[in-house]
Amino acid sequence: MKRSVVGFLKIALPLALGVWLVFNTYNDLNDQQRIELFAAIREANWWWLGASIVLGWFSHMSRAWRWRYLLEPLGYRVGFWNSYNAVMTGYFMNMLIPRAGEVSRGVTLYGSEGVPFEKGFGSILAERAVDMLMLLGIAAVTLALQWDNIDLLQERITTYRAGQTPGEPSFLATWGLWMALFVLLIGAVGVYVVWSRPTLRARVMDGVRGFFAGVRSVFQTKDKLPFLFHTFLIWTLYVAMFWVGFFALPSTAAVPMSGIMAGFIAGSIGIILVQGGIGVYPAFVGLIVTIYMPVITGGGPIRPDALAMGWLLWAAQTVMLIGLGGVSLLLVSRSRKTSAA
Numbered sequence: 001m002k003r004s005v006v007g008f009l010k011i012a013l014p015l016a017l018g019v020w021l022v023f024n025t026y027n028d029l030n031d032q033q034r035i036e037l038f039a040a041i042r043e044a045n046w047w048w049l050g051a052s053i054v055l056g057w058f059s060h061m062s063r064a065w066r067w068r069y070l071l072e073p074l075g076y077r078v079g080f081w082n083s084y085n086a087v088m089t090g091y092f093m094n095m096l097i098p099r100a101g102e103v104s105r106g107v108t109l110y111g112s113e114g115v116p117f118e119k120g121f122g123s124i125l126a127e128r129a130v131d132m133l134m135l136l137g138i139a140a141v142t143l144a145l146q147w148d149n150i151d152l153l154q155e156r157i158t159t160y161r162a163g164q165t166p167g168e169p170s171f172l173a174t175w176g177l178w179m180a181l182f183v184l185l186i187g188a189v190g191v192y193v194v195w196s197r198p199t200l201r202a203r204v205m206d207g208v209r210g211f212f213a214g215v216r217s218v219f220q221t222k223d224k225l226p227f228l229f230h231t232f233l234i235w236t237l238y239v240a241m242f243w244v245g246f247f248a249l250p251s252t253a254a255v256p257m258s259g260i261m262a263g264f265i266a267g268s269i270g271i272i273l274v275q276g277g278i279g280v281y282p283a284f285v286g287l288i289v290t291i292y293m294p295v296i297t298g299g300g301p302i303r304p305d306a307l308a309m310g311w312l313l314w315a316a317q318t319v320m321l322i323g324l325g326g327v328s329l330l331l332v333s334r335s336r337k338t339s340a341a
Helices: 002-027 031-042 046-074 080-096 101-113 117-145 147-162 171-196 198-220 224-248 257-273 280-291 304-340
Strands: none
Touching: 031 304, 046 080, 046 117, 046 224, 046 304, 080 101, 080 304, 101 117, 101 304, 117 224, 117 257, 224 257, 224 304, 257 280, 257 304, 280 304
16 A cells, blocks of 8 residues: 555656646746747747757767677676667656656666676666766856856846736745645655565665675676766766757857756756656756847746747657657567567
């Protein structure tokens, strides 16, 4: 019973937060701004968004190739396409069930290559640790790019506060409160469930041991330079797919690189907080990118075209993950049926 309740909350609460943000950001727009939002979406240049999708696909192929370098020190030489299909299946499952991607990725590789789940899953967690370091590095570079924009940031904050009704809580303050409560609730429930169930606690400890085995594989791989190359390539492609998408709208094409990088970090945080980034990703991107664009008539924390860009980028990548991930899932399923026959 407890497990089913926790499973429901892990799915329902992130979705509820995303839906709330969709409603809240849309509700903050006046009638004219809503017209501008849908006009921007209709007038978008989908060739640029298509280029963004291709760059995103290349990053996932690079991730599949890099994963093989972590598995080799564990004693497994994995085929590229099996690695790729496992990666894309994981992304697809993440769109359906929050945080299920890593598990399904490990299960898929076990079915196709016989890699024990705990070792495959541990290598995935080690990979995530490396990616977190890369994200922090990009965040540091982004912060360094903002020194010349401090006056601009202060000016926009002052302008926004001046347009608020006295005593009215700001968008950021309201969202921050709910986000803090959400994180605390999930954390408390998760800790209680894990440590109150010996079987589940043992599984968590197996995962921890697998994680450290994966971390050791990073240092033990004989292909350190190729591993680092693909790590930098993955994140370069991530930034590139985000940047290229901004050319889809004339108004966002003029956003400076400092704004692009700030929007990228904001979107990444949104995806970390809510699986799939539904509602959160467009809101975060629109909110941050608005700061680097001319002030709009009528005020508001988010420009309609900046919000539209957030939605376009999110939709393009989501469609790609569902489409290509669905194909990989189908190929994996057919392969299993063939092997069983």
